[in-house]
Amino acid sequence: MEPDQLHFHGPPELAASLVELLERSFAARIEERHHARVRCLDTFEWLLYHAGCTLQQEDRTFRLYLPQSGGAALAAVVGPRHRPRFWWEFPEGPFRGALAPLIGLRALIPIMDLVAESTTWQIVNKDDKTLVRLRLTLVQTGEGEEARQGVLAAIMPLRGYDKAADRLLKAVETVAGLRPAASRFDALRAITGTAPSTYSAKPAPPLVPDLPAVEAIKIILRQLLAVMRANVPGIVGDIDTEFLHDFRVAVRRTRAALGQMKGVFTPTVTEHFRQEFARLGQLTNRMRDLDVYLLAENTFRSQLPETLRPGLDPLFQRLARQRRAELRRLRAAFAGPDFDRLSDEWKAFLTAPLPAGDAGAPNQRQPIQPLAARFIRRRFKAIIVTGGKITPRSPAADMHRLRIQCKKLRYLLEFFTVLFPPTEMKQLIKHLKQLQDNLGEFNDLSVQQEYLHQHLDGLKPTAPDAVLQAAALGGLLTGMAARRREVHDQFAAVFADFSGVETTALFYTLFDHPGEVSP
Amino acid sequence: MIVIALYNIKGGVGKTAAAVNLAFEAARDGKKTLLVDLDPQGSASYYFRVRPAKKLKGKQLVSADDKLEAAIRGTDYPHLDLLPATFSFRKLDQLLDGAKHSKTRLGHTLAAFGGDYHYVILDCPPNITLASENVFNAADWIVVPTIPTTLSLRTWEQLNRFFADKRLPEGKLRPFLSMAETRKRMHREVLDELPETEPRLLPTVIPYLADIEQMGEYRAPVAAARPHSRGGRAYRQLWRDIEAVMAEG
Ligand SMILES: Nc1ncnc2c1ncn2[C@@H]1O[C@H](COP(=O)(O)OP(=O)(O)OP(=O)(O)O)[C@@H](O)[C@H]1O
Numbered sequence A: 001m002e003p004d005q006l007h008f009h010g011p012p013e014l015a016a017s018l019v020e021l022l023e024r025s026f027a028a029r030i031e032e033r034h035h036a037r038v039r040c041l042d043t044f045e046w047l048l049y050h051a052g053c054t055l056q057q058e059d060r061t062f063r064l065y066l067p068q069s070g071g072a073a074l075a076a077v078v079g080p081r082h083r084p085r086f087w088w089e090f091p092e093g094p095f096r097g098a099l100a101p102l103i104g105l106r107a108l109i110p111i112m113d114l115v116a117e118s119t120t121w122q123i124v125n126k127d128d129k130t131l132v133r134l135r136l137t138l139v140q141t142g143e144g145e146e147a148r149q150g151v152l153a154a155i156m157p158l159r160g161y162d163k164a165a166d167r168l169l170k171a172v173e174t175v176a177g178l179r180p181a182a183s184r185f186d187a188l189r190a191i192t193g194t195a196p197s198t199y200s201a202k203p204a205p206p207l208v209p210d211l212p213a214v215e216a217i218k219i220i221l222r223q224l225l226a227v228m229r230a231n232v233p234g235i236v237g238d239i240d241t242e243f244l245h246d247f248r249v250a251v252r253r254t255r256a257a258l259g260q261m262k263g264v265f266t267p268t269v270t271e272h273f274r275q276e277f278a279r280l281g282q283l284t285n286r287m288r289d290l291d292v293y294l295l296a297e298n299t300f301r302s303q304l305p306e307t308l309r310p311g312l313d314p315l316f317q318r319l320a321r322q323r324r325a326e327l328r329r330l331r332a333a334f335a336g337p338d339f340d341r342l343s344d345e346w347k348a349f350l351t352a353p354l355p356a357g358d359a360g361a362p363n364q365r366q367p368i369q370p371l372a373a374r375f376i377r378r379r380f381k382a383i384i385v386t387g388g389k390i391t392p393r394s395p396a397a398d399m400h401r402l403r404i405q406c407k408k409l410r411y412l413l414e415f416f417t418v419l420f421p422p423t424e425m426k427q428l429i430k431h432l433k434q435l436q437d438n439l440g441e442f443n444d445l446s447v448q449q450e451y452l453h454q455h456l457d458g459l460k461p462t463a464p465d466a467v468l469q470a471a472a473l474g475g476l477l478t479g480m481a482a483r484r485r486e487v488h489d490q491f492a493a494v495f496a497d498f499s500g501v502e503t504t505a506l507f508y509t510l511f512d513h514p515g516e517v518s519p
Numbered sequence B: 001m002i003v004i005a006l007y008n009i010k011g012g013v014g015k016t017a018a019a020v021n022l023a024f025e026a027a028r029d030g031k032k033t034l035l036v037d038l039d040p041q042g043s044a045s046y047y048f049r050v051r052p053a054k055k056l057k058g059k060q061l062v063s064a065d066d067k068l069e070a071a072i073r074g075t076d077y078p079h080l081d082l083l084p085a086t087f088s089f090r091k092l093d094q095l096l097d098g099a100k101h102s103k104t105r106l107g108h109t110l111a112a113f114g115g116d117y118h119y120v121i122l123d124c125p126p127n128i129t130l131a132s133e134n135v136f137n138a139a140d141w142i143v144v145p146t147i148p149t150t151l152s153l154r155t156w157e158q159l160n161r162f163f164a165d166k167r168l169p170e171g172k173l174r175p176f177l178s179m180a181e182t183r184k185r186m187h188r189e190v191l192d193e194l195p196e197t198e199p200r201l202l203p204t205v206i207p208y209l210a211d212i213e214q215m216g217e218y219r220a221p222v223a224a225a226r227p228h229s230r231g232g233r234a235y236r237q238l239w240r241d242i243e244a245v246m247a248e249g
């Protein structure tokens, strides 16, 4: 087992001092020199870094360092002109297998580009056995004004030779200006001045129970606005589909916060911004639909026998074409003044001091916790009523309505999590999620069926591969119809679980308010 | 943890040369590997320039002990560690004789600290008697270097008979032909015949080569000192054979 390496960094001049130190006080010689252009990659929110991993690319080789792997990496080598950005674009193997769950649908983006010139020194005994190594790496990044340089020193001990490692460590520590770092990656960050991303799609708002409602809601809404803004460059740059997804969730949550928290803002303000954000949401609907279909391509294909799969090609070619057009439209929309204007107006409203009096907003100075409890309770009761009426013969529209109600409840629970006992909140969200998964799958299948039907209707029977296409679509539709029935049949049990004593009791203990009459 | 023993009761057949080079190949693929030098002569340790562990007593090898773990040394090569020989291993037989569960002791000891490693490779001394049963129990695979001579084949047959008598699993045994010299008639005959009659024989033959003979001078695995040599390639090939055997189970 290789013991942990110790890392240091400092200004480039220190390389010479370190070499002098080695030559003066140790039996040391150069074992290896290495020159490389190194690119460090991560996702937008630094998922790899936050999971304790690093991903480096040197030429065509990608290396993924997992936590506690003692310096060993999983590697993948890609073709000469191949620039993989998503996990599924790497060759199959352990590297890809480890990367997939770490980054999901996210793209890899370069976070540091550097030139690294390293010299590995070995310190030996009189048998010429290596006792410890010191790797010095001169790192250079950026150009011109932006250029930065530094030296990285890594002590690489060998098992059973602790004394030699200690002696080297003591010597290295005497070099003034050299600073320790927790990892090689952190040392590189220090040299290049790169800070990890702090982005979170669902930041936890810092709320306290007796904060006036209007203050609390404004904190939540400001965070959501920050999420929207953070995602625009990624949407416009078409980096990956998660930017648009996070953006849309933030828009929906904003609308839910506005619509749910009755009496916190005046009706005019609420109405105005609800409409604005509804429009903003609609702007991205089509793009999201196309993303969802395109992401499902492999699943769709795998549901068909091999021979029918080519029948889906025209459909996916068309979807890809439509997506390109939609992207142009979306880029133009974000380049225009509308989003910035709304975003500025919204920000101004959210940061403005409270006007005196509370005309039209009776709840604005209520403490947030009991108010939140009231809203959550109301939402929950509505869901119990709506869901209780659904039977296996109910139309899809009823399921749809319940799905929207559940989403709203979910947002409320998430906004106000910090105000209630954490374990119980987690449990409630888990139960709700099970119900949402059922409703969500039912809805996806309904929408997809409708889309495929439309596509099927639009097929020209004279097209050369019309029969193959129709067979493929027919195959998919048959599978979907069966699955949709299954999901619908499962609903009763899932809902019974959600509306059962356990969840209901939890809701009433957490959110009930003595002395209040239920509506 | 997969334990592979290089074993032959006969001396000078290429056990240590194989143990050193196979351990190097195993580690080269990124698998954590520990080479255990059971021979008090310490040749394997010598090839890696590691001094014998002075304070390590043979007793510690049979009574799982932290001190044993502390004696492990990192070699100059990534992922490859070595448990060096100790002069008191000479008393291994007597020690094992006195220990409880004496036939499974070594296995327990290795399991106690070898869990960190993907492979544990044992370089066995020649002429071990009681200790050999410990090796046979501890090892998942017993690789037997065999010089292609009639005398060596008799030793191989004796080993099989011993396994049968003691009801040990003969399926663990995997011979390979070692130090083969095609200019010798007897070697040629065995090289031709043994593959026909012995299904467990590993297909790669390690020839008698100057590159291997000189290991004692350059003190490193062949492939590390002479990356493109025939000897290096031969051991790489032999390791692939062993991997194939392990993959079959
Ligand atoms: N394939 C080979 N070609 C040439 N020389 C070899 C070869 N294999 C081993 N040797 C040499 O033969 C001698 C004995 O080999 P080695 O030490 O590997 O055998 P061993 O079975 O471990 O011996 P012992 O029983 O004494 O431990 C050594 O000097 C070694 O360098």
Ligand SMILES: [Mg+2]
Binding pocket: B015, B016, B017, B039, B043, B123, B124, B125
């Ligand atoms: Mg030997």
